[in-house]
Amino acid sequence: MTIADQVTGSTIAGTAGAKPRAAAPAISLPAIGERELRLDLFRGLALWLIFIDHLPPSLLTWFTIRNYGFSDATEIFIFISGYTAAFVYGRAMLESGVVIATARILRRVWQIYVAHVFLFTIFLAEISYVATSFENPLYTEEMGIMDFLKQPDVTIVQALLLRFRPVNMDVLPLYIVLMLALPVILWSMKWRPDLTLALSVVLYAVTWEYDLYFSAYPNGFWAFNPLAWQLLFVFGAWCALGGARRMSRILASPVTMWIAIAYIVAAFYVTLTWYVPQLSHLMPKRLEQWMYPIDKTDLDVLRFTHFLALAALTVRFLPRDWPGLTSPWLRPLILCGQHSLEIFCLGVFLAFAGHFILAEVSGGAAMHALISLSGILIMWGVAWVISWYKRVAEKSGAKTKNAVGNADLAGGG
Amino acid sequence: MKAKVLLSLVLLCGYLAAPTARADDAAPAAPAVPPACELPSYLLTSESRLPKVAEAVKAGKPLEILVIGSRSTTIPASEDASYPARMQAILKDKLPASEVVHVSVEIQSKKTAEEAATTFVKLVEAKRPTLVIWQTGTVDAIRAIDPDDFRGAVTGGVTALQNAGADVVLMNLQYSPRTETMISVPPYLDNMRVVAQEHDIPLFDRFAIMRQWNDQGQFDLFSPSRGPELAKQVHDCLGRALAQFVIDAAHLGPAQQQN
Secondary structure (H helix, E strand, O other): OOOOOOOOOOOOOOOOOOOOOOOOOOOOOOOOOOOOHHHHHHHHHHHHHHHHHHOOOOHHHHHOHHHOOOOOHHHHHHHHHHHHHHHHHHHHHHHHOHHHHHHHHHHHHHHHHHHHHHHHHHHHHHHHHHHHHOOOHHHOOHHHHHHHHHOHHHHHHHHHOOOOOOOOOOHHHHHHHHHHHHHHHHHHHHHOHHHHHHHHHHHHHHHHHHOOOOEOOOOOEOOOOHHHHHHHHHHHHHHHHHHHHHHHHHHHOHHHHHHHHHHHHHHHHHHHHHHOHHHHHHOOHHHHHHHOOOOOOOOOHHHHHHHHHHHHHHHHHOOOOOHHHHOOOOHHHHHHHHOHHHHHHHHHHHHHHHHHHHHHOOOOHHHHHHHHHHHHHHHHHHHHHHHHHHHHHHHHOHHHOOOOOOHHHHOOO | OHHHHHHHHHHHHHHHHHHHHHHHOOOOOOOOOOHHHOOOHHHHOOOOOOHHHHHHHHOOOOEEEEEEEOHHHOOOOOHHHOHHHHHHHHHHHHOOOOOOEEEEEEEOOOOOHHHHHOOHHHHHHHHOOOEEEEEOOHHHHHOOOOHHHHHHHHHHHHHHHHHOOOEEEEEOOOOOHHHOOOOOOHHHHHHHHHHHHHHOOOEEOHHHHHHHHHHOOOOOOOOOOOOOHHHHHHHHHHHHHHHHHHHHHOOOOHHHOOO
């Protein structure tokens, strides 16, 4: 969430101060070196929230942002992923050329794909277990979900093609498709960043107008439509490549701040009517009919603007050099955000495991809280181990150390 | 950040205060309801009406109810304990003795909303129901039907039923915690709510009701038990809740009720 960074960094390849000439790249990158801790912080936060949202609802669920407005952790996650991916691979593209950058992006895509297949295997194990051990007559109909086990030949192939995606496994396929498009996005951004963003908006609008979608197996469509969600990803990339700086005046204006606050309060009120049904008769019916359903699949405009409002306020009230960013209290979040692909997969796995424990051992509130907390502790612990390992590995291999292209910074899975 | 912390606090307070608020306005009616079935009154009321049901009962005409459902409408090998049968018993109990109540059930096993809706015109012609309770969504959720298509199918079905002259109640999916990681339910719940709103028909929120029971500890819906006891108890409560819901939505005052 670093829109409006006042980065002092160098601009690349001679755009500094000069009017852009035809040969000069139209984008600029902030200086390398310092990590942008706010990105890590909020990505870590998104990972924790996604984990909690994947567990059955509990008291902790009330701390996740989807209860306070339209957008949720997914928006944060995709935006930051676009931002960091453009930041890392955009630099690679300027320094090493399109081919090398593309190759590195594809390597990253492969890692994410493997992670997805790994999660699918765990899902298969879980569903097979439930299928053979659970025969409550109340739920004979719901057990129809097991029918796909009867034809593994089709199901597994469709899963490898990313067309069969069980519940909670929708984010990685979306991310894979977005990353596959990244070379084109970056190449186009290098040439005309604003036009690229405009094209992304057009694609978004066309997707809504003509109802375009990615089909899924056994039928239906992708739960996160990449044709719509690309808007957030491209917007993140655009911000990373200099757009944020150009928007800084808009973001600093009090008018923007008050619009953002008004919108967030209004969204909060609407969300409140979902949980306190007594309030719902205060909602004008016309407004309800216009507003609902707020579509997550196609990234409803209401969700996108809600995210923008949140981001605008965050950037305003949480400066880049906020001392709290280095405090030990936020360290766990930042650590998790720095290893997002690993921690994301771990979170999905822990959510599966948590469901399993709740079902097999006990479903009490205490157990629920225990599972949520230990899940977060495990995520933190693993992130710490990964950091430790990288540090050690880097020390021993200092000679071959490569300052650029830290996959974690681009990461995000 | 401050704003967010504040919001969290406000909502948390609201959440903590909610159970007491709900307890206050819990339905004073029906002392006969077993404690396991108790529900906050907002789950049993609807702003939409059932004019034809009200008319039939006031005129003393027979009340013909048709439940169109799927496998979760019944309990294997315990037909009499399923919620339509329980609802019929409770309605007979609550309405005047002279009122004839007949509930028939049409099971559309393994059919999506769209497939089920194609049979509606014939079905309603044959049975001439005053009220149709259409329970749907599970098969669509299992097969991951496009929610927009689902909404279109439910809209089509509801319109067909209304055109045929019946009052309609929509009933959504079961709360099934075991399969929560495998079946994505929310889009189907949302779309059924939207259709109910658009057509101003009551929505019986079976999902929220069953979740309430599970959360409050009245039923353990995680139970892997193979016996029919749990299913029987849940269906009994569902039948009671549904009867209460129909009476409320039809505005059948004490004059039309026995107790």
